[in-house]
Amino acid sequence: xxxxxxxxxxxxxxxxxxxxxxxxxxxxxxxxxxxxxxxxxxxxxxxxxxxxxxxxxxxxxxxxxxxxxxxxxxxxxxxxxxxxxxxxxxxxxxxxxxxxxxxxxxxxxxxxxxxxxxxxxxxxxxxxxxxxxxxxxxxxxxxxxxxxxxxxxxxxxxxxxxxxxxxxxxxxxxxxxxxxxxxxxxxxxxxxxxxxxxxxxxxxxxxxxxxxxxxxxxxxxxxxxxxxxxxxxxxxxxxxxxxxxxxxxxxxxxxxxxxxxxxxxxxxxxxxxxxxxxxxxxxxxxxxxxxxxxxxxxxxxxxxxxxxxxxxxxxxxxxxxxxxxxxxxxxxxxxxxxxxxxxxxxxxxxxxxxxxxxxxxxxxxxxxxxxxxxxxxxxxxxxxxxxxxxxxxxxxxxxxxxxxxxxxxxxxxxxxxxxxxxxxxx
Numbered sequence: 324x325x326x327x328x329x330x331x332x333x334x335x336x337x338x339x340x341x342x343x344x345x346x347x348x349x350x351x352x353x354x355x356x357x358x359x360x361x362x363x364x365x366x367x368x369x370x371x372x373x374x375x376x377x378x379x380x381x382x383x384x385x386x387x388x389x390x391x392x393x394x395x396x397x398x399x400x401x402x403x404x405x406x407x408x409x410x411x412x413x414x415x416x417x418x419x420x421x422x423x424x425x426x427x428x429x430x431x432x433x434x435x436x437x438x439x440x441x442x443x444x445x446x447x448x449x450x451x452x453x454x455x456x457x458x459x460x461x462x463x464x465x466x467x468x469x470x471x472x473x474x475x476x477x478x479x480x481x482x483x484x485x486x487x488x489x490x491x492x493x494x495x496x497x498x499x500x501x502x503x504x505x506x507x508x509x510x511x512x513x514x515x516x517x518x519x520x521x522x523x524x525x526x527x528x529x530x531x532x533x534x535x536x537x538x539x540x541x542x543x544x545x546x547x548x549x550x551x552x553x554x555x556x557x558x559x560x561x562x563x564x565x566x567x568x569x570x571x572x573x574x575x576x577x578x579x580x581x582x583x584x585x586x587x588x589x590x591x592x593x594x595x596x597x598x599x600x601x602x603x604x605x606x607x608x609x610x611x612x613x614x615x616x617x618x619x620x621x622x623x624x625x626x627x628x629x630x631x632x633x634x635x636x637x638x639x640x641x642x643x644x645x646x647x648x649x650x651x652x653x654x655x656x657x658x659x660x661x662x663x664x665x666x667x668x669x670x671x672x673x674x675x676x677x678x679x680x681x682x683x684x685x686x687x688x689x690x691x692x693x694x695x696x697x698x699x700x701x702x703x704x705x706x707x708x709x710x711x712x713x714x715x716x717x718x719x720x721x722x723x724x725x726x727x728x729x730x731x732x733x734x735x736x737x738x739x740x741x742x743x744x745x746x747x748x749x
Contacts, residue, residue: 328388330374332367335391345391348398364402365411372464376508378471378515379415379461403457412462420518463515471516474506476525479539493529493536493550493558531555553632560625567618574611578604 334340344363349356371377371388382403386395406412482502483491496517500510507513517537520526524547526539536558540548581604588597 330367330371330388332363332370334363341391344398345394345396346398348401360398361402361405364396364399365406368402368406369411369464369466372467373470376467376471376506376512377464378467378508378512379463381459381461382457400457403462407457407462410465412464415461415463418463418515418519419522420515468515468519471507471512472520472523472525475503475513475516476520476539478503478506480542491539491541491548493538493554495558496535496537499537529555531558553628557625557628560621560628564618564621564625567614567621571611571614571618574607574614578607578611581607 334344344360348360351357367389368385371385372380375388377384382400385399385403389396389399403412407414479499479502496510496514499517500507500513503513507516514535517526517528517535520539521528524540524545526537527548527550528538529536529550536550536555538548538550538554540546581600585597585600585604588594588600
């Protein structure tokens with residue numbers, strides 16, 4: 324039996340240690356032993372609930388889980404009372420669940436300054452009077468509840484990512500259980516998880532046609548989700564579509580079976596029986612035709628709802644854009660103000676251009692302004708003087724050269740008397 328109880332602490336096999344721990348709670352004066360006993364069994368209860376996905380339990384469940392042979396831990400009632408006082412476990416009837424109502428300032432003050440202190444004082448009074456009877460009470464492990472809330476949320480978003488669908492839509496509690504059944508031990512535990520998520524604003528629920536629908540808030544969204552009538556209508560259409568598709572499959576199978584029966588009766592020369600099967604087959608075919616038309620109508624209605632939802636989103640985006648544009652032209656961004664700004668800009672650009680022209684013209688010391696015409700005339704004189712110098716130098720070099728006389732005869736005429744080579748051209 325102990326091999327199946329994987330939640331048991333490591334000290335479970337230590338006979339001497341467990342003989343002490345299975346005993347009653349030490350006297351209150353022995354604080355060291357009391358603290359050790361409370362620490363051990365508190366950790367053991369948390370480990371049991373977490374390993375076995377035990378969200379709710381009673382004292383009897385706890386005693387049975389930690390039965391050792393014929394002995395049960397005698398200090399567990401005191402341990403559960405301690406966990407109740409510290410808020411680690413909460414009775415199911417005291418747990419805050421479900422939709423949180425809008426609270427006024429007066430209601431908030433009553434809850435903070437009257438209700439909560441009164442509840443705390445009454446709990447302490449029951450402890451003093453010995454009236455805190457935990458027999459038969461159903462406790463909720465708060466730590467495990469928080470863990471399950473995280474696991475369920477994570478599993479839900481992972482299931483959406485696998486379907487390539489990132490927009491949360493309402494789904495029934497039964498459908499949600501099929502998606503996250505590996506995170507909880509039962510559908511009742513899932514309902515507690517959903518109600519806890521709803522209380523903390525991470526989900527919302529609504530009862531529609533005797534079915535609980537759940538919608539999760541987007542990750543990181545602080546606003547509580549809302550289930551709209553359009554979303555519920557889409558759920559109804561999807562449910563009708565599934566029902567019609569299932570009926571169509573059954574009718575097709577029935578038609579095939581009736582056709583086989585007709586052929587078998589004809590083969591056995593049972594004309595009356597074959598006629599009966601054929602008549603039933605015709606009625607089934609008409610029913611199939613009706614179901615097919617209904618399925619087409621459902622699909623058409625779904626498309627219209629999707630288009631209406633998209634149009635609503637687009638109109639909302641347009642409205643946001645219009646408000647942003649309107650806000651941008653209020654006050655200093657009015658048309659007159661913009662025109663004045665553009666005039667100022669044009670004037671500044673003109674000033675910048677003038678400044679650039681002045682900078683490009685250069686800076687000359689006083690009394691050194693030179694006329695450009697005088698500079699041009701002096702430059703031409705220098706060019707002429709340089710050209711004359713080049714011509715004189717070339718003339719001086721040409722005077723020392725002795726050139727041969729110009730030949731009077733053709734120099735190639737003397738080559739006609741030489742013998743031709745076999746490689747010479749003809």
